[in-house]
Amino acid sequence: MFTPVSAKFFEAPTLELSRSLLGQILVHELPEGIVAGRIVETEAYMGADDRAAHSFGNRRTKRTEVMFGKPGLVYTYQMHTHTLINVVSGPVDTPRAILIRAVEPVEGIDLMAKLRGKHMPIKQWTSGPGKLTKAMGITMDYYGHHFTERPLYIAEGDPVHAVAVGPRVGIGNSQEAVHYPYRFWESDNPFVSKFR
DNA sequence: GATCAGATGACCT
DNA sequence: GGTCATCTGATCC
Numbered sequence: 001m002f003t004p005v006s007a008k009f010f011e012a013p014t015l016e017l018s019r020s021l022l023g024q025i026l027v028h029e030l031p032e033g034i035v036a037g038r039i040v041e042t043e044a045y046m047g048a049d050d051r052a053a054h055s056f057g058n059r060r061t062k063r064t065e066v067m068f069g070k071p072g073l074v075y076t077y078q079m080h081t082h083t084l085i086n087v088v089s090g091p092v093d094t095p096r097a098i099l100i101r102a103v104e105p106v107e108g109i110d111l112m113a114k115l116r117g118k119h120m121p122i123k124q125w126t127s128g129p130g131k132l133t134k135a136m137g138i139t140m141d142y143y144g145h146h147f148t149e150r151p152l153y154i155a156e157g158d159p160v161h162a163v164a165v166g167p168r169v170g171i172g173n174s175q176e177a178v179h180y181p182y183r184f185w186e187s188d189n190p191f192v193s194k195f196r
Numbered sequence: 197g198a199t200c201a202g203a204t205g206a207c208c209t
Numbered sequence: 210g211g212t213c214a215t216c217t218g219a220t221c222c
Contacts (some may be wrong), residue, residue, distance in 0.1 A: 007204085008200080017203085043203070052203070053203090054203085054218095059219095060218095061217095061218065061219085062217090063218065071199075077203090077216095077217080078215095078216050078217060079202065079204050079205095079216085079217095080202075080203070080204055080213090080214065080215065080216070081204080081206095081213095081214055081215060081216075082204050084203065084204080086203090091222095099203060107203065118206085128204070128205070129203070129204070130204045131205075131206060132206080134205095159211085168203070169203070169204095170202085170203050171202095171203060173201085173202085174203095175201075195218070197221105197222085198220105198221085199219105199220085199222095200218105200219085200220085200221095201215080201217105201218095201219090201220105202216080202217095202218100203218100204214105205213100206210095206212100206213095206214090207211105207212085208210100208211080208212075208213105208220095209211080209212100209219090
């Protein structure tokens with residue numbers, strides 16, 4: 001089955017980790033079964049100096065608190081009706097995080113379909129940050145959990161064939177940060193979220 | 197206590 | 210392209 005990566009994996013610099021997360025497997029072991037998705041799109045949020053980051057200016061709140069912690073912690077937060085999941089990036093007290101924007105279903109297809117509810121093409125199950133958390137049963141309960149621990153963890157996957165880089169999605173009011181090239185995805189992967 | 201904006205997505209015209 | 214669901218934090222009173 002799947003084995004969690006070591007904590008060491010998360011210690012790479014944030015932009016490097018954003019790239020190396022591509023191709024790795026996000027696994028959730030639910031009572032009803034295992035769901036797993038290969039990460040194909042990420043976005044880096046560079047903390048104190050990044051106007052698009054929740055932790056811009058070292059803003060420390062109940063929500064951003066976990067970003068100041070150890071790399072590899074889970075940062076979940078609510079966006080309207082959706083849960084979004086991030087990987088905290090270090091070092092401690094450097095509040096950076098990497099948003100997982102899309103995965104490619106690799107295991108637990110039936111369960112994912114059930115969790116998504118509505119009938120739709122598989123390409124639409126996990127091709128967006130809010131979609132993938134729903135398809136994988138990820139909730140706010142995982143805030144502060146660590147990605148090396150069951151039941152929610154990251155396992156080693158397959159290398160990506162090519163990585164594309166571009167500006168982040170949905171941060172139009174973030175002034176100078178709007179065009180920072182902090183979005184990474186596997187070129188031509190059909191599960192990458194749509195451009196806007 | 198009120199109000200507003202937002203790292204989204206589904207559905208409508 | 211527009212609306213809105215409905216949650217949390219920030220910023221004002």
